[in-house]
Amino acid sequence: MKRLQAVAGQISRVGAIVGGAMLLVASILICIDITLRYTVSITLGGADELSGYALAISSAWGFSSALLSRSHIRIDTVYVRIKSIGGRAMLDLISLGTLLGFFGMVTWYAWGVVWQSWVSDSHSLSAIEAPLVIPQGLWFAGLLFFVALSLLLLVRGLLAFIAGDYNGLFALIGSKSALAEAEEEIAAVAHGLEQEKKP
């Protein structure tokens, strides 16, 4: 199961990078669009629509990346006051379970959206008339992957819980303290500055 997660980690990483690249390309398209609009009064059309798709797809795939880095925000005011390790572990499992529950529901109904676009061959109401099933399919795949990953982590968390391996459980799905969160942000900045100092 560890290997399965390693593979899932790779996939989610690639998903995040490709999603980011889509956003980057979208921003460049928008700049070209603005330039053309104000110089020769031509509009490419569709740059904004495509950016919207890029956001939906990249965030659906990004959910997994955020889950693996334990970045989904939780309010840990109560959590940090619980002394019992087992109690915290329970809360971590419940948290993941509810996340899976809600996004499982979203994904379930998201399938209906994609299916509807497929059977009725829907196109967007715009100049580019994009066949909606393509962006929606990629979006749905991201959601589905997220649900599958949550399920995998939940199973692994439960196994760790049963085995009494709480440290293993926290490393997988524990709530990350705000301080740890802040430290990561700082590390990113410091890394940037180090690059600056290199000749």
Add this chain to the structure above:
Amino acid sequence: MTAGVSLVVLLFLLGSSIAVAAGMGLAGVVLNQLYSTMPMSRIAGELTWSTTSNFILTAIPFYIMFGEILLRSGTAERMYAALVQWFSWLPGGLMHSNIGACALFGSVSGSSVATAATIGVVAMGEIDKHNYNEPLFLGTLAAGGTLGILIPPSINMIIYGVMTDTSVPKLYLAGFLPGAILTVLFSLTVLVACVWKPQWGGNKIETNWEMRIKLLPDLLPPLVLLLIVIGAIFLGIATATEAAAVGIVGALAITAQRGRLSWRMLRDVCEGTVRTTAMVVAILVGAFFLNVIIQTIGLTQQLSKLISAYQMTPVQVLWAVIILYLVLGTFMEELSMMISTIPITTPLMVQAGYDPVWYGILLVLLIQTAMISPPFGINLFVIHGIRGRGTLSDVEKGSAPFVIALLTMIAMICVWPDIVMVAVRWFG
């Protein structure tokens, strides 16, 4: 009754440390079961698609990406060195440069955490060299960082604008004057403290006109980006979202000019952007779902009935909202606090007769206050983390005077709403 139950359900779910996104979504499911016969859960798919593919919201990843690129471009360090030459002759020395650098960086960044982290890392090395009062020095960085979300562009304003259907450019326009006044208030706080206790102000720093002029070009990149991004919005050349895209390309150009552009750097930027974006979007998905449920069960009307039943005056509503956020802000993560409460407090304030643009700015100021109020203040953690020694309470102590400055600013916009609205009326 419904309002009370809703609040209890929401607070219980969020308090039990489950992910905020799931907490809000499930609060929606529960309320829907309790108060509505319509199976609203079915809209979850369509709603998620339509909100996350909304072009206006792409401003969120764009501004995050913009910040991620600037972070890696090495602009902050040079900018800081230049500001030191310009501002450190004042009593309090570098602390004014800290605030100025935060204001300037905040004017290109849409995030307070990124602003505090970036300027914090650059400034922290100076703290021992010049014998400053350490808590106050740390306070300038934590508080200065919060300017990131008040001075446009601002990710928080975009989220507020989308959730409440308020014009983002108007919010940006409205944010400038309060941002400038607050920067001055922060600086005044340092000035007063250092005139009162001169030993806090540290050693004098050598500055001269030659250096000031020589380093001026280092202030240019952020200023030019600011002018392009903000100028494009106000001249009507680009929307707030499009301007963010322009910012990305501009930031890439600066990075390339510095020779820092590489595949590796781009890959890190993409990955970081998507991760942060997904975190925000997950919460938005939960919030939009809850928002629809709240509307269908008639919670908003109930709230306004409640106000008229108790014959609350607008001023009383305002006090209630301000106190609510000051209390929530002490223990809640700020972004979650904002997103989870907007659907309830905004209709309340609008019903009471306040302008949604004005309320948006008030909300941002309240969030800024929360960011530097203990025990949970994200900027306190960021600055403490950068310092890497001493106790968190040093940062809390040093931030306290700036909390007072923020409360003063809040009082000012309540007494003179024109501070916020004048720019909107002139240009809007």
